[in-house]
Amino acid sequence: EVQLVESGGSLVSPGGSLRISCAASGFTFSDYNMIWVRQAPGKGLEWVSSIIKSGSSTYYTDSVKDRFTVSRDNAKNSLYLQMNRLSVEDTAVYYCARLGRAGGGYFDYWGQGALVTVSS
Amino acid sequence: DIQMTQSPSSLSASVGDTITISCRASQTINIFLNWYQQTPGRAPKLLIFGASSLQSGVPTRFSGSGSGTDFTLTISSLQPEDSATYYCQQSYSAFFTFGPGTKVDIK
Numbered sequence: 001e002v003q004l005v006e007s008g009g010s011l012v013s014p015g016g017s018l019r020i021s022c023a024a025s026g027f028t029f030s031d032y033n034m035i036w037v038r039q040a041p042g043k044g045l046e047w048v049s050s051i052i053k054s055g056s057s058t059y060y061t062d063s064v065k066d067r068f069t070v071s072r073d074n075a076k077n078s079l080y081l082q083m084n085r086l087s088v089e090d091t092a093v094y095y096c097a098r099l100g101r102a103g104g105g106y107f108d109y110w111g112q113g114a115l116v117t118v119s120s
Numbered sequence: 121d122i123q124m125t126q127s128p129s130s131l132s133a134s135v136g137d138t139i140t141i142s143c144r145a146s147q148t149i150n151i152f153l154n155w156y157q158q159t160p161g162r163a164p165k166l167l168i169f170g171a172s173s174l175q176s177g178v179p180t181r182f183s184g185s186g187s188g189t190d191f192t193l194t195i196s197s198l199q200p201e202d203s204a205t206y207y208c209q210q211s212y213s214a215f216f217t218f219g220p221g222t223k224v225d226i227k
Binding site (some may be wrong): 036 | 121133164169170181207212217
């Protein structure tokens with residue numbers, strides 16, 4: 001069974017940093033591109049970042065570029081999001097998800113989410 | 121960036137009804153359009169990929185159509201468990217974008 005489990009969400013002060021993780025199981029992690037999507041309280045879904053299978057290429061939405069860094073450790077079946085210079089606008093539930101293998105850019109499995117709250 | 125819009129923003133329908141949700145892209149995206157269902161407090165769930173392909177395990181009352189810029193999600197014989205918010209998402213660009221969502225309530 002495919003499982004994605006996020007961890008590391010917490011309360012952070014504005015300007016602070018946080019790293020959240022996503023542990024994958026039930027599939028060959030190194031065969032799949034992965035993504036982060038966030039959802040601010042009461043709002044819609046926003047794609048944040050993508051990383052390809054090897055980790056050699058990454059993509060970011062403009063609002064997090066130069067502040068967030070996505071990475072992966074295929075030996076540990078884990079995905080990470082390092083978030084720096086956090087602002088209140090970054091408060092959201094952060095989901096990791098798997099990109100479907102057929103290359104269609106759809107997200108076929110999702111984690112349960114990690115809540116990141118940025119507040120003083 | 122490719123902008124996605126959805127209409128309506130919300131709707132209310134009865135069990136057994138057929139409903140349609142529209143999604144429009146700001147530029148042509150071929151059939152790189154996916155649909156998700158999200159219930160409160162839960163992660164989104166993939167329903168339709170490639171505009172019209174049903175994800176494994178999703179009931180056949182869900183269907184998708186369209187290409188280019190205009191797409192539709194249809195739910196036939198609406199069930200109580202279909203009460204949720206539905207999002208479209210384009211995957212034509214590597215910089216993925218979602219529509220704002222359509223909230224479906226069951227009367």
